[in-house]
Amino acid sequence: MTASNTELDIQNLTVSFTANGREVTAVNGISYKLNSGETLAVVGESGSGKTVSALSLLRLIPQPPGRIVSGKVLFRGRDLLALGDDALRAVRGNDIGMVFQEPMTSLNPVLTIGEQIVETLYAHRNIATPEAREVAIALLRQVEIPSPQSRWKCYPHELSGGQRQRAMIAMALACDPGILIADEPTTALDVLVQAQILEFLQRVQQERNMSVLLITHDLGLVANSAQRALIMYAGEIVETGPVRDLFSKPRHPYTMGLIESIPRPGTKARRKRFHEMKGSVPALGSLPSGCPFHPRCPSAQQKCETEKPTLEAIEPDRQVACWYPND
Numbered sequence: 001m002t003a004s005n006t007e008l009d010i011q012n013l014t015v016s017f018t019a020n021g022r023e024v025t026a027v028n029g030i031s032y033k034l035n036s037g038e039t040l041a042v043v044g045e046s047g048s049g050k051t052v053s054a055l056s057l058l059r060l061i062p063q064p065p066g067r068i069v070s071g072k073v074l075f076r077g078r079d080l081l082a083l084g085d086d087a088l089r090a091v092r093g094n095d096i097g098m099v100f101q102e103p104m105t106s107l108n109p110v111l112t113i114g115e116q117i118v119e120t121l122y123a124h125r126n127i128a129t130p131e132a133r134e135v136a137i138a139l140l141r142q143v144e145i146p147s148p149q150s151r152w153k154c155y156p157h158e159l160s161g162g163q164r165q166r167a168m169i170a171m172a173l174a175c176d177p178g179i180l181i182a183d184e185p186t187t188a189l190d191v192l193v194q195a196q197i198l199e200f201l202q203r204v205q206q207e208r209n210m211s212v213l214l215i216t217h218d219l220g221l222v223a224n225s226a227q228r229a230l231i232m233y234a235g236e237i238v239e240t241g242p243v244r245d246l247f248s249k250p251r252h253p254y255t256m257g258l259i260e261s262i263p264r265p266g267t268k269a270r271r272k273r274f275h276e277m278k279g280s281v282p283a284l285g286s287l288p289s290g291c292p293f294h295p296r297c298p299s300a301q302q303k304c305e306t307e308k309p310t311l312e313a314i315e316p317d318r319q320v321a322c323w324y325p326n327d
């Protein structure tokens with residue numbers, strides 16, 4: 001990839017939270033690039049720092065208790081972490097859209113779906129109301145909400161879960177962003193609706209050459225939707241690479257464990273399930289010494305208990321933080 005392909009360049013991002021007078025590091029010095037037109041998945045178990053790292057890109061973590069300790073988020077040569085509030089607001093929504101797992105947290109319950117899209121169009125693109133109404137209905141049609149002419153007068157609670165999710169996606173796409181950050185966008189939905197929404201997102205992405213940062217704990221979703229992935233554990237990236245390589249030859253024992261946890265019909269008896277591995281993601285305030293994964297790692301050796309591995313390139317476009325990566 002050439003430098004001009006890079007849409008977002010995240011450098012050494014560190015984010016902390018203070019609770020009970022104690023500051024703990026939730027995201028610890030992560031660096032990665034999001035390239036033009038790709039879907040990059042950020043994967044890990046609950047508490048690994050996926051959401052905090054994504055929200056921090058647009059300075060959306062609550063500050064306090066959160067704090068962006070250090071790092072840069074370069075977007076078209078500008079550091080989003082150093083932008084003034086007005087300039088950052090212009091980037092949010094206009095250039096970078098966001099969708100979340102629970103649409104009710106980002107939809108306004110007292111405005112109709114149509115009014116909310118019109119407001120977005122007016123605020124970001126300065127489109128006057130009559131025209132914005134047409135654009136809003138067209139967007140609802142594009143996200144395949146049935147009868148958009150009448151549904152646009154619905155309040156969020158009057159729509160089904162899948163329709164609410166589509167409405168939020170319509171809002172996120174209203175300003176034609178070059179980048180979409182999608183945090184568990186389909187986790188709360190049933191499998192059929194999930195598949196429809198993912199298919200729709202992929203189509204829009206291709207039509208618009210949009211880059212997608214997909215935050216998920218679901219490796220099945222990653223296999224179907226992303227070209228590259230970052231695996232996060234305890235606030236750090238432990239492995240990166242093209243999705244097909246990560247699946248065919250995981251190098252970090254944690255990635256292996258995640259892949260083995262994907263349920264496959266008929267193979268349950270033969271495969272070791274991830275939930276059978278000992279332990280869980282450590283509490284941030286009490287990380288183990290050495291490699292943070294070592295207490296759960298089936299391949300851990302003495303060095304892993306005392307010395308922390310750093311993320312190293314092992315092949316072009318492939319990095320791993322492990323003293324004894326799988327061959």
Ligand SMILES: Nc1ncnc2c1ncn2[C@@H]1O[C@H](COP(=O)(O)OP(=O)(O)OP(=O)(O)O)[C@@H](O)[C@H]1O
Nearest residue numbers: 017026044045046047048049050051052053065284
């Ligand atoms: N508002 C907050 N106040 C205090 N600590 C927080 C807050 N938000 C996140 N954290 C800390 O950051 C850690 C990482 O949270 P994050 O939401 O990024 O995890 P995640 O990998 O996205 O998990 P999930 O899939 O459950 O959302 C949490 O375990 C928690 O310790």
